[in-house]
Amino acid sequence: METLDLLALSPPGWGATLLAGLWNSLLIAVGAFSMGLVLGGLGAWGKIHGGPITRDLLAMYTTIVRAVPELILILILYFGVTDLVNQILIAFGHERIQISGVAAGITVLGVVQGAYATEVLRGALLAVPQGQVEAAKAMGMPPLLMARRIIFPAMLGLAMPGLANLWLIATKDTALLAVVGFSELTFATRQAAATTKAFFTFFLAAGVIYLIITLLSGWAFARIEAWARRGEPRNAGG
């Protein structure tokens, strides 16, 4: 029982520290996933409907981000973005600022997620039956209404498995921010473990927390996918 006391919420225990880390992790995961969706949506649109230069630049973006380890992108963007913002601020006569860890984390992981989301959404967009789009155009539907009523609902079910995967990657990639010293769940765990020397207790506890997030999100995404695919003809296997 003694080692479980270390997980108590009040100060001799480290439970509150872990929960604060969990909150930061979730904040960054949600932020990065949302930013990835926006970037991915723009990227998918650009890859399909953009001009040749847009398409080449987007191809470079997705290739490089998917081939270089996230850890290195995090370091490059972390140092690079901080530097850039500060140089702009100094150029306009302001003082240097320290960019908050949450903002930097969301930006960096968002850019990474954007590359993967581009591919997922592009695949889903291309899989929307062309006849439906043509029918909508023939009925004189304005483009925004068509996107909302025809393309988006048809895409959602197709994109859901990929997006669920991306969300799980987002939650696990927040752990990488521990390497740059940002206090999310993994970093808080390591701090607690190093101080108390109860390595197994804390790492296993954090593992259970991550696992619960994974299982809950898996269940939630399965529900959303079932809802998005309502009314679709079932395959022989399903």
Place this chain on the structure above:
Amino acid sequence: MRDWLQPHRIFLCLIGAALVVWCATQMRWDWLPKYAPLMAEGIWRTIWLLVLSTVLGMMLAIPLGLAQAAGPWYLAAPARIFCTVIRGTPLLLQIWLLYYGLGSLFPQFPWIRQSDLWPILRQAWPYALLALTLSYAGYEGEVMRGAFRSVPRGQLEAARAMGMPRHMILWRIWLPQAVRAVLPTLGGETVLQMKATPLVATITVVEIYAVASRVRQDTFIVYEPLLLLALVYLCLAGLIVLLFRQIERRGPMTRRAG
């Protein structure tokens, strides 16, 4: 080749070339000769960690996938739980659990400290290799589960009707078709595995990422080592993609499609 001669591509290539020239002339590369031997060593260590962990991981993944696809429940359930746990927790956490957890547990047992294995267990790389192997096994176990299921039943029934023993069915019919079906996925997963290797630098394994970090700490040069590092990983990813394309091309399935 004609693809590359479109005007906008030439324009983009020129911009790219100008950027490379600017990087080569305007940035600081004077540290490079001093650290070159260390970097070569780091790249070598990254490569063997990657190769060994994928090979060992695949050897674990095949039974894991088979157990989930066709095994009895007492084998399928543990395999499923293993894959879920590995895929549900961050690799960094797994690495730290193994290194700090086991690393603090082992010295408490005198018989481990006196054994011949102790000099190896005191180093960091066995834990790094173990964590990477288990991670690859977890992800690929899931891939192989789908792969084993995707092989048409008729093939296995035909083999059984011919009186083939079970292990021969596995080796000659089931496994080759399963692996071939998921080769493209495995290529992508191996690139992901390569992208996971720099994490072992956090437990003091000196691979290429750790070397670049050391350059940064020694010389206070930030961007140049990181850019070089990104280039090294880009090349490694390209090599993996080419390697898997080569393997795919050797099979009979692609010959039919191409």
